[in-house]
Amino acid sequence: MDKKVNANSKNEQLEQFRVDDKDKAMTTNQGLKVSEDEFSLKNGERGPTLLEDFHFREKMTHFDHERIPERVVHARGYAAHGEFELYESMQAYTKAKFLQSPGTKTPVFVRFSTVMGSRGSGELARDARGFATKFYTEEGNYDLVGNNIPVFFIQDGIKFPDLVHAMKPEPHNEIPQAATAHDTFWDFIANNQESAHMIMWAMSDRAIPRSFRMMEGFGVNTFRFVNAEGKSHFVKFHWKPVLGVHSVVWDEAQKLNGKNPDFHRQDLYEAIAGGNFPEFELGVQMIEEKDEFQFDFDILDATKLWPEEEVPVKIIGKMTLNRNVDNVFAETEQVAFHPGNVVPGIDFSNDPLLQGRLFSYTDTQLIRLGGPNFHELPINRPVCPFHNNQRDGYGRQTINVGQVSYHKNSLAGNTPTPVSEEEGGYVHYQEKVDGHKVRARSESFKDHFSQATMFWNSMSNPEKLHIINAFSFELGKCKEKSVREQVVEMLLNIDVDLANKVAKNLGITVQATNTPTNSKVSPALSQLNSAKKPDTRKIAVLVSEGFDGELIAMLDALKAKGTMIETVSDHLGAIKGADGTLLEANHTFSTADSVLFDAVYVVSPQGTTPTYQKEAAYFVKEAYAHFKPIAASFHGDQLLDELGFTGQAGVVTKETGNSFVESFTNAIAEHRFWNRVV
Numbered sequence: 001m002d003k004k005v006n007a008n009s010k011n012e013q014l015e016q017f018r019v020d021d022k023d024k025a026m027t028t029n030q031g032l033k034v035s036e037d038e039f040s041l042k043n044g045e046r047g048p049t050l051l052e053d054f055h056f057r058e059k060m061t062h063f064d065h066e067r068i069p070e071r072v073v074h075a076r077g078y079a080a081h082g083e084f085e086l087y088e089s090m091q092a093y094t095k096a097k098f099l100q101s102p103g104t105k106t107p108v109f110v111r112f113s114t115v116m117g118s119r120g121s122g123e124l125a126r127d128a129r130g131f132a133t134k135f136y137t138e139e140g141n142y143d144l145v146g147n148n149i150p151v152f153f154i155q156d157g158i159k160f161p162d163l164v165h166a167m168k169p170e171p172h173n174e175i176p177q178a179a180t181a182h183d184t185f186w187d188f189i190a191n192n193q194e195s196a197h198m199i200m201w202a203m204s205d206r207a208i209p210r211s212f213r214m215m216e217g218f219g220v221n222t223f224r225f226v227n228a229e230g231k232s233h234f235v236k237f238h239w240k241p242v243l244g245v246h247s248v249v250w251d252e253a254q255k256l257n258g259k260n261p262d263f264h265r266q267d268l269y270e271a272i273a274g275g276n277f278p279e280f281e282l283g284v285q286m287i288e289e290k291d292e293f294q295f296d297f298d299i300l301d302a303t304k305l306w307p308e309e310e311v312p313v314k315i316i317g318k319m320t321l322n323r324n325v326d327n328v329f330a331e332t333e334q335v336a337f338h339p340g341n342v343v344p345g346i347d348f349s350n351d352p353l354l355q356g357r358l359f360s361y362t363d364t365q366l367i368r369l370g371g372p373n374f375h376e377l378p379i380n381r382p383v384c385p386f387h388n389n390q391r392d393g394y395g396r397q398t399i400n401v402g403q404v405s406y407h408k409n410s411l412a413g414n415t416p417t418p419v420s421e422e423e424g425g426y427v428h429y430q431e432k433v434d435g436h437k438v439r440a441r442s443e444s445f446k447d448h449f450s451q452a453t454m455f456w457n458s459m460s461n462p463e464k465l466h467i468i469n470a471f472s473f474e475l476g477k478c479k480e481k482s483v484r485e486q487v488v489e490m491l492l493n494i495d496v497d498l499a500n501k502v503a504k505n506l507g508i509t510v511q512a513t514n515t516p517t518n519s520k521v522s523p524a525l526s527q528l529n530s531a532k533k534p535d536t537r538k539i540a541v542l543v544s545e546g547f548d549g550e551l552i553a554m555l556d557a558l559k560a561k562g563t564m565i566e567t568v569s570d571h572l573g574a575i576k577g578a579d580g581t582l583l584e585a586n587h588t589f590s591t592a593d594s595v596l597f598d599a600v601y602v603v604s605p606q607g608t609t610p611t612y613q614k615e616a617a618y619f620v621k622e623a624y625a626h627f628k629p630i631a632a633s634f635h636g637d638q639l640l641d642e643l644g645f646t647g648q649a650g651v652v653t654k655e656t657g658n659s660f661v662e663s664f665t666n667a668i669a670e671h672r673f674w675n676r677v678v
């Protein structure tokens with residue numbers, strides 16, 4: 001039965017698989033009611049357990065087999081359901097049905113991830129983030145399997161195993177977890193200089209996002225759009241977060257990994273549960289076939305981006321994530337993405353990295369999900385019907401009826417039948433290809449540094465400083481001096497000032513033999529030019545007994561601006577204000593920490609306990625050092641005066657009423673105050 005797709009259709013399909021065990025009698029997997037689940041069947045109360053205890057055997061066997069291999073990369077991830085709505089028809093460029101009529105809604109499932117770490121690793125690793133989207137379209141699943149960085153380390157898929165071996169924990173001691181700050185990674189970088197552009201992004205603030213909700217997403221590889229007339233455009237895909245692109249600072253990231261290694265998933269989960277649905281606009285950059293060679297980079301090279309100022313990003317729709325998963329294993333862990341899952345109107349380019357990916361995903365999923373039938377798992381099923389002659393294999397769920405499972409046949413009227421392009425059959429773009437079989441890299445792929453320099457040129461001063469510090473940290477953790485030296489030599493090809501500053505921090509001297517000359521700048525690359533909003537930003541309100549009752553109205557006014565308020569005090573439970581008003585403390589200083597918040601609001605009155613004063617001062621000092629907005633009112637400004645913070649950038653004091661709320665929420669929208677004296 002053919003089903004018209006709408007944004008609920010995937011939810012309806014999943015509904016059939018949801019099981020609620022609440023209030024039910026316990027049974028075995030065979031449906032037999034169980035009378036006892038605490039004591040195994042024994043020969044006498046103190047005797048040995050009997051083999052005939054089928055309930056014990058079943059329970060233990062299932063438990064023994066609960067784990068599946070984690071993803072070889074992108075093991076740690078978190079996902080949500082949502083919908084994508086098209087703003088304008090893309091008919092002129094692609095015949096993909098979900099991109100034809102404005103207003104069309106397509107169900108989606110998105111999984112965000114880190115790349116390097118194991119499934120249990122901290123989420124604030126310096127790393128690229130995966131941003132994989134499955135669109136359940138009426139023509140089949142379309143997967144846009146992207147990252148939050150628009151370029152990649154390597155140009156050819158054959159090098160991926162080497163890259164990943166170098167970045168994972170070193171094999172002789174399995175150290176360090178989820179970190180690139182070690183010799184093998186940097187040895188790889190220095191000896192595979194096509195990574196120069198990507199490593200600039202990886203050392204930038206992009207690699208330590210504030211939230212999955214505040215990251216861009218990029219398809220990275222070059223794909224094709226093909227319209228109904230067969231005309232093709234090269235295309236790159238972008239996700240633009242409505243909340244803007246924002247990051248934490250490195251010291252904060254390291255502390256967050258200890259204070260809350262689930263920081264990103266919790267942020268996503270709570271935002272969706274609280275109705276603050278994350279939104280991302282979908283953008284496309286398109287290049288006509290005739291313009292393939294009009295750029296100073298090869299458009300098939302995945303270590304290059306297409307500067308937005310040269311190839312504008314056309315915004316074509318919006319994705320809203322509006323439902324958390326019911327079960328992380330069944331959905332987030334079992335979902336299988338593949339850049340080769342396309343629909344008519346979307347096709348591949350000859351980008352050699354993409355070609356490598358097209359092989360790898362199914363191959364790895366065969367072992368991870370235990371056989372060839374993972375497309376039947378609820379989360380992976382398309383919402384349209386699927387019919388072919390594939391049969392059997394581990395865990396097969398469909399019961400294909402009839403005697404025929406081959407093509408061509410006469411016994412079933414030669415069905416299932418391939419259909420023509422007009423009837424929706426996928427036809428590969430008929431690109432003319434002419435060449436010799438060679439193991440070689442195109443000359444046009446050999447400039448590794450111009451765009452790395454452009455990225456550096458496009459950074460603001462604070463962003464540049466963060467990059468210098470990141471290189472200095474990472475290389476400082478390397479044990480081999482030769483590795484440090486090789487990387488700094490490499491940096492000389494990107495920017496001499498950058499190389500010199502890193503060299504100085506590492507105690508190395510380097511000699512520039514040539515000076516990079518690219519003066520191109522792409523303002524779109526700086527996060528400072530991104531959207532700024534106070535929405536969903538978390539404010540820690542440091543409050544103690546005796547607070548001013550007017551605080552409640554102030555907190556309501558801050559909430560009305562879209563911020564999230566959480567109170568921190570020296571004890572949990574009710575805090576009593578001077579006029580008897582009660583306020584619930586959500587955290588104590590031992591369960592909360594400034595790194596878990598975007599801003600701090602101090603309202604403590606005179607005469608609070610010494611412990612409160614000490615803890616509050618520590619909290620505020622750390623937030624200040626991380627350049628966060630800090631505010632005080634009622635009697636809280638006394639603490640900021642004592643710390644010498646009053647009057648500094650992003651510190652709001654002495655204001656009252658609306659003016660205070662305005663200044664504080666503007667400061668929160670600003671995110672960080674890099675010009676602050678720390």
Ligand code: HDE
Pocket residue numbers: 071072073074077111112113129130131132145146147152156157158160218219220221302335336337353354356357360361362364365
């Ligand atoms: Fe992947 N990648 N990748 N990758 N990738 C995987 O597939 C691979 C690359 C990306 O949330 C694996 O099912 C090769 C670029 C994401 O489930 C594996 C190459 C980009 C995810 C694989 C690349 C990505 C993966 C591991 C170079 C950004 C997680 C588990 C030729 C556009 C998807 C799996 C999820 C996962 C291979 C490069 C994104 C091994 C060979 C570039 C977001 O198949």
